[in-house]
Amino acid sequence: MQVRLNIIGVGYKASIVHYKTGLNSIPDSLRTYLQLNVGNSHPHFIPIPKLLNVSVIETAGATAGSAILITEKLSADNKANNKANGVNANAKSAKLTALLTNFAAMVSRIPKKDVYKGKGLRYDNSPIKLKVVNKK
Numbered sequence: 001m002q003v004r005l006n007i008i009g010v011g012y013k014a015s016i017v018h019y020k021t022g023l024n025s026i027p028d029s030l031r032t033y034l035q036l037n038v039g040n041s042h043p044h045f046i047p048i049p050k051l052l053n054v055s056v057i058e059t060a061g062a063t064a065g066s067a068i069l070i071t072e073k074l075s076a077d078n079k080a081n082n083k084a085n086g087v088n089a090n091a092k093s094a095k096l097t098a099l100l101t102n103f104a105a106m107v108s109r110i111p112k113k114d115v116y117k118g119k120g121l122r123y124d125n126s127p128i129k130l131k132v133v134n135k136k
Helices: 076-085 089-109
Strands: 002-008 013-020 030-037 044-047 052-059 065-072 120-123
Antiparallel strands (some): 002 120, 013 030
16 A cells, blocks of 8 residues: 655655664664655654655655655565465565555645645645635
């Protein structure tokens, strides 16, 4: 399963960053974060769960901009090992799907949606309802 969030807005950017956590003597202490610059004076850093792949892609065409693509990290080897060990693959897949959808919902809630200009993070193929501005 995969979820795609479109980034709509001038100056709205996303990137994947790696930071060291903990003591320097601990090997593999790099933590991966999704950095969102979404109109605030400071960037938002969201830790990426180890079971998910998150990538930022550039889109072209009529809807030029960028998008965040969130996918599961469960590979075919893991599925084969789970079957061999008798682990219920459906239960594990359901938990992974719940993690993916919760992470996508958390990311999409960070920038407040602008109902007048249409800015924000939106799910792919979601309708955009814009309010009409009453001018005096």
